Amino acid sequence: xxxxxxxxxxxxxxxxxxxxxxxxxxxxxxxxxxxxxxxxxxxxxxxxxxxxxxxxxxxxxxxxxxxxxxxxxxxxxxxxxxxxxxxxxxxxxxxxxxxxxxxxxxxxxxxxxxxxxxxxxxxxxxxxxxxxxxxxxxxxxxxxxxxxxxxxxxxxxxxxxxxxxxxxxxxxxxxxxxxxxxxxxxxxxxxxxxxxxxxxxxxxxxxxxxxxxxxxxxxxxxxxxxxxxxxxxxxxxxxxxxxxxxxxxxxxxxxxxxxxxxxxxxxxxxxxxxxxxxxxxxxxxxxxxxxxxxxxxxxxxxxxxxxxxxxxxxxxxxxxxxxxxxxxxxxxxxxxxxxxxxxxxxxxxxxxxxxxxxxxxxxxxxxxxxxxxxxxxxxxxxxxxxxxxxxxxxxxxxxxxxxxxxxxxxxxxxxxxxxxxxxxxxxxxxxxxxxxxxxxxxxxxxxxxxxxxxxxxxxxxxxxxxxxxxxxxxxxxxxxxxxxxxxxxxxxxxxxxxxxxxxxxxxxxxxxxxxxxxxxxxxxxxxxxx
Amino acid sequence: xxxxxxxxxxxxxxxxxxxxxxxxxxxxxxxxxxxxxxxxxxxxxxxxxxxxxxxxxxxxxxxxxxxxxxxxxxxxxxxxxxxxxxxxxxxxxxxxxxxxxxxxxxxxxxxxxxxxxxxxxxxxxxxxxxxxxxxxxxxxxxxxxxxxxxxxxxxxxxxxxxxxxxxxxxxxxxxxxxxxxxxxxxxxxxxxxxxxxxxxxxxxxxxxxxxxxxxxxxxxxxxxxxxxxxxxxxxxxxxxxxxxxxxxxxxxxxxxxxxxxxxxxxxxxxxxxxxxxxxxxxxxxxxxxxxxxxxxxxxxxxxxxxxxxxxxxxxxxxxxxxxxxxxxxxxxxxxxx
Numbered sequence: 117x118x119x120x121x122x123x124x125x126x127x128x129x130x131x132x133x134x135x136x137x138x139x140x141x142x143x144x145x146x147x148x149x150x151x152x153x154x155x156x157x158x159x160x161x162x163x164x165x166x167x168x169x170x171x172x173x174x175x176x177x178x179x180x181x182x183x184x185x186x187x188x189x190x191x192x193x194x195x196x197x198x199x200x201x202x203x204x205x206x207x208x209x210x211x212x213x214x215x216x217x218x219x220x221x222x223x224x225x226x227x228x229x230x231x232x233x234x235x236x237x238x239x240x241x242x243x244x245x246x247x248x249x250x251x252x253x254x255x256x257x258x259x260x261x262x263x264x265x266x267x268x269x270x271x272x273x274x275x276x277x278x279x280x281x282x283x284x285x286x287x288x289x290x291x292x293x294x295x296x297x298x299x300x301x302x303x304x305x306x307x308x309x310x311x312x313x314x315x316x317x318x319x320x321x322x323x324x325x326x327x328x329x330x331x332x333x334x335x336x337x338x339x340x341x342x343x344x345x346x347x348x349x350x351x352x353x354x355x356x357x358x359x360x361x362x363x364x365x366x367x368x369x370x371x372x373x374x375x376x377x378x379x380x381x382x383x384x385x386x387x388x389x390x391x392x393x394x395x396x397x398x399x400x401x402x403x404x405x406x407x408x409x410x411x412x413x414x415x416x417x418x419x420x421x422x423x424x425x426x427x428x429x430x431x432x433x434x435x436x437x438x439x440x441x442x443x444x445x446x447x448x449x450x451x452x453x454x455x456x457x458x459x460x461x462x463x464x465x466x467x468x469x470x471x472x473x474x475x476x477x478x479x480x481x482x483x484x485x486x487x488x489x490x491x492x493x494x495x496x497x498x499x500x501x502x503x504x505x506x507x508x509x510x511x512x513x514x515x516x517x518x519x520x521x522x523x524x525x526x527x528x529x530x531x532x533x534x535x536x537x538x539x540x541x542x543x544x545x546x547x548x549x550x551x552x553x554x555x556x557x558x559x560x561x562x563x564x565x566x567x568x569x570x571x572x573x574x575x576x577x578x579x580x581x582x583x584x585x586x587x588x589x590x591x592x593x594x595x596x597x598x599x600x601x602x603x604x605x606x607x608x609x610x611x612x613x614x615x616x617x618x619x620x621x622x623x624x625x626x627x628x629x630x631x632x633x634x635x636x637x638x639x640x641x642x643x644x645x646x
Numbered sequence: 647x648x649x650x651x652x653x654x655x656x657x658x659x660x661x662x663x664x665x666x667x668x669x670x671x672x673x674x675x676x677x678x679x680x681x682x683x684x685x686x687x688x689x690x691x692x693x694x695x696x697x698x699x700x701x702x703x704x705x706x707x708x709x710x711x712x713x714x715x716x717x718x719x720x721x722x723x724x725x726x727x728x729x730x731x732x733x734x735x736x737x738x739x740x741x742x743x744x745x746x747x748x749x750x751x752x753x754x755x756x757x758x759x760x761x762x763x764x765x766x767x768x769x770x771x772x773x774x775x776x777x778x779x780x781x782x783x784x785x786x787x788x789x790x791x792x793x794x795x796x797x798x799x800x801x802x803x804x805x806x807x808x809x810x811x812x813x814x815x816x817x818x819x820x821x822x823x824x825x826x827x828x829x830x831x832x833x834x835x836x837x838x839x840x841x842x843x844x845x846x847x848x849x850x851x852x853x854x855x856x857x858x859x860x861x862x863x864x865x866x867x868x869x870x871x872x873x874x875x876x877x878x879x880x881x882x883x884x885x886x887x888x889x890x891x892x893x894x895x896x897x898x899x900x901x902x903x904x905x906x907x908x909x910x911x912x913x914x915x916x917x918x919x920x921x922x923x924x925x926x927x928x929x930x931x932x933x934x935x936x937x938x939x940x941x942x943x944x945x946x947x948x949x950x951x952x953x954x955x956x957x958x959x960x961x962x963x964x965x966x967x968x969x970x971x972x973x974x975x976x977x978x979x980x981x982x983x
Contacts, residue, residue, distance in 0.1 A: 129918055130917060186955075
């Protein structure tokens with residue numbers, strides 16, 4: 117664990133990408149191989165199942181530290197991280213340990229079958245054998261949420277540096293449903309056999325935001341356009357007589373969307389589609405809120421299946437007849453996609469995302485302006501001669517989103533953030549006027565600069581009217597412009613509406629609180645855009 | 647008990663028996679000052695009393711003041727009160743102030759730390775009935791590592807930067823922390839450059855015979871190429887300002903008790919955080935309070951509500967005293983603590 121904790125500390129101590137890659141590459145060269153494999157797993161979100169509850173951890177830590185539980189609970193929000201709070205309050209260890217990362221993970225997983233006293237004894241013994249930094253890492257392994265400031269791309273780069281395998285090949289090998297139990301470091305990294313795992317997806321290609329309009333992209337004839345759909349990005353794999361649906365976050369979603377099992381009937385073996393999962397009825401997408409109801413369900417009740425059936429609106433073909441065609445130009449892949457989907461029945465849950473015809477950028481801008489009415493967020497632009505790349509490589513795919521909707525709202529509640537943002541008030545509740553009352557309608561967490569967060573934090577401290585646990589009611593004085601992507605009716609919210617992607621786009625220092633928007637303004641927006 | 651030894655007024659802590667204030671935050675006739683930091687030693691008082699060691703910095707900062715010096719342990723009669731100053735270990739010359747009236751003893755801690763450093767007179771517990779204590783770091787998550795280990799970390803960081811041809815810039819309060827660091831780092835590694843605010847305090851302290859390693863003040867003409875492998879000491883407010891540009895690519899560090907929290911460390915966006923405070927940690931606060939033998943404790947700045955409740959559960963008659971002291975602040979731009 118020392119080696120892993122040292123890696124963690126090294127990554128934590130720098131914000132520079134090159135230093136992070138160097139530290140990781142060294143680790144991937146000299147750490148024990150099972151530890152390397154587990155590190156890849158952790159950095160790609162494959163953490164061990166939680167075997168001890170956080171409630172138990174808090175109680176044991178307070179008891180071991182000789183402090184009352186309330187004092188532990190008061191300290192936690194100030195630190196902003198449970199694993200760290202525990203590591204800090206405990207007395208210094210009385211023993212030492214040379215056990216490896218893999219050993220400790222094995223211990224933690226073994227607790228799944230232990231009874232409560234055995235769990236407690238094991239955790240206390242571990243705490244007593246590890247210095248603070250290793251203790252923190254150990255607690256993180258138990259509680260999850262392992263964020264080390266290392267993106268998958270950065271990890272892949274470091275791994276490429278350490279192993280000599282090139283990055284795109286590695287990115288592909290690291291996809292899919294492997295676990296440290298099902299493979300070894302050498303098999304995962306050095307076995308170039310794609311059939312080793314029939315369910316393995318390709319790395320997703322991600323688009324960049326086009327901020328200043330498409331004029332910079334050159335000749336419109338070089339580009340294909342389609343609407344930017346507001347669903348879930350998904351990759352559908354049809355291989356070896358089975359199908360798999362992967363999310364961009366590499367969650368396997370196959371069982372959540374049983375409609376797509378129709379792939380077995382309508383798509384030939386050796387097909388991989390990239391597209392958008394959308395709730396869809398009457399030849400049109402339903403709002404994201406309808407799809408959201410589906411996301412949380414592992415098994416879908418019949419009623420919901422009828423209310424919010426899904427389709428895959430495909431926009432790319434990555435594997436054709438068992439051949440990886442990602443290197444072929446978009447125009448070719450698109451033609452093959454259309455040919456593939458042309459023959460299947462209208463009611464099958466697979467459609468090609470329509471291409472939008474345009475001759476000039478102005479013409480496309482006009483089409484883009486209709487996106488909201490089409491249930492889309494804007495348009496996508498794809499270079500016709502570009503291969504399907506992996507990750508976020510700038511230049512070939514652009515998203516040109518509609519300007520967000522905005523409303524001016526009054527801040528009424530504030531709550532402090534977590535982790536890096538502990539000690540700062542960053543989570544706010546906003547309200548609009550309804551007569552003389554302020555009706556809360558959304559929360560927002562992002563959009564301000566660090567300096568603005570510091571300023572509002574100082575203000576909140578001085579202007580708290582009431583506290584409810586971590587939440588403070590503040591003097592209604594500050595108006596913020598809230599930007600959002602969509603608006604829906606909602607029975608779960610007091611205001612009767614729910615926003616999509618709300619964030620603070622501007623601090624309206626210029627606007628007196630009386631001039632904030634009203635609930636009827638919101639209702640009018642719901643009428644127009646809902 | 648008739649009139650308490652000290653009372654709380656809008657100008658600060660007041661002793662009716664001696665007609666004086668301690669670390670007042672509004673102008674008063676007679677002020678007893680625990681130490682020279684700006685939130686404790688404010689301008690505008692009629693007469694000041696502080697330790698001989700603390701006075702030079704106060705005179706430097708406050709200009710022409712009417713001030714009297716006192717030695718540690720020396721007793722002085724003011725009206726019906728007997729006062730004496732005792733080492734607080736916070737910065738050189740910093741004191742706790744003991745006030746006795748008719749056999750009743752109160753002690754005002756000012757800011758203090760129980761860890762030793764090379765320059766400050768070590769903290770001495772003083773027996774009393776009532777103890778007025780700071781609690782800047784009054785939470786069980788604050789436990790300072792051994793200062794010698796932290797000094798080693800800083801030296802290792804400096805050495806690595808020197809080897810890589812990068813200047814290391816360390817942010818530290820210009821009174822106290824900066825000099826403590828000067829005395830703790832290994833001056834053999836390279837030259838030490840100082841920001842004007844730090845150097846001004848250095849000059850005063852050297853003048854009163856406090857031994858500090860040689861430093862080179864940074865001026866508009868300073869060329870970093872003339873000082874390869876240098877360590878630059880600057881107040882936290884200078885980090886990330888145009889003043890830094892002259893040094894080219896640098897590694898930045900910040901020394902503070904707050905650096906014990908990962909979230910704060912990351913938010914400060916310094917490359918390295920070193921856990922070093924001039925305030926007592928959780929164990930330090932608890933042992934200091936215990937050793938006074940006081941039955942009544944007033945907590946001033948820091949996590950007061952939480953710490954008061956903890957003390958009450960430990961059997962103390964514990965109260966919160968609202969003051970305008972600031973402790974060790976989290977924000978850049980705040981100079982003193």
